[in-house]
Amino acid sequence: MDFLLTPIPLPQLTDFETWVNDWVFVLSFAFLGVELVRYAVQKRLNWSLLGDTISNYITFAGFIVLNYIVLGVFYLAAYFYFQQFALFDIETNLATVAICIVLADLAYYWEHRFTHRVNVAWATHTVHHSSPHFNISVANRFGPMDGVWPIFFHAPLIVAGFDPLVVLFAEIMVQTYQTILHTEVIGKLPRPFEFFFNTPSHHRVHHGSNAQYLDKNYGGVFIIWDRMFGTFAKEEEPVVYGLVRPINSVNPVVIWFHGFTRLGAKVAHAPGLFSKLRAILGPPEWEPPERGTRQRFAPAE
């Protein structure tokens, strides 16, 4: 078992991370080809789908520019800042990296749940959910601020004592695992696997706008978290992908900013400071009361 405890040099870890990331991206293009052929055979291939697919990669390009150039610096600075508060002294080896990935997945669960339930975070994450289709190109459909929220939810791992670069590695592994879930091609996997792990089936549910599928299956690698915390739903009736209120556009500018224009409109429309705050921090489905009919206090749930 010595190999589990042999220290791993950090450059080796980041090289591996780049290698995995790059190859998954390249192979996802090949897989997209398979999916497009399948769409054609099923006579579902049309200009709207192709436009949506291209726009997915345009949002990805914007996300990369923002993340690697602007956020990247802030991200690493924030991470190394938190390192000084490290509680445990944790070495980097296969065993501890594996534990870090499990914990990063738990952190991701809460980050993901937060971005669905708090409107200001939903304003950026809604981009990922605004496609009415479900194929591997949707995995790369990101909003402008999607790189901001992970910082807050993964900082506790650094305070716990994991190296910032190991945490970043774990985050990227969790993200990369999810990339390959965005497909209709794969049905249901063997039951033990479906029980423990997030699968294409579980993630189709997550992208559903059907009432029983809303705000379900937040998990990244493990679906166990959803089963534990009561947010699991099984794929039963056919999934209708996209938003409850669709954007009906393949324009990348509309796709990227619709969350913020919707948030802005809701805040502007909300009467009084408290309902404006609630429009920002409340859940996406909350609607401010009509002007003139507002009550002294915000209505209870």
Added chain:
Amino acid sequence: MLSTIRLFVSLTVSFFILAAGAWAASTLSSHAAAENTNVSAGLTLQVTDIRNDKGKIIVLVFDDAAAFQSDDVNKAVAYQEVNAAQGTLEIDFANLTEGPYAVSLFHDENGDYDFNMVDGYPLEGYGISGASGPLDEPDFQKAAVTLGTVTIRVFYLDS
């Protein structure tokens, strides 16, 4: 209300998992694995900043706070005298296998086996484990070291 309680419990469980995971990870180190198989356990001193080759470095190791405080040679658990060498000198105490220990040493330049002082002012170099500077006189708790390699700097106040 029920959903708020559920959220709170879920978050609490998550923090517990995070703490347990981090603690488990902290125990999984190659260092811990190596310690169990390391046969050359003991105390090794790296004595640094020795100013010349004259005389000897005389080292006393204590495992008792009172003996350490009074610098009582008769109650030291280990004693070594090593010919001084300018720079850094490594001194091994392979037979010291427990601890904690506090180390006190001086550079006996004139070879009289005494730490020479004038009016309470040291004429010869000295060093104590855990000391942060020449005027630091750590108590046993602060001076205590466990096994492995410990660096002790020699200070000279007369130069």
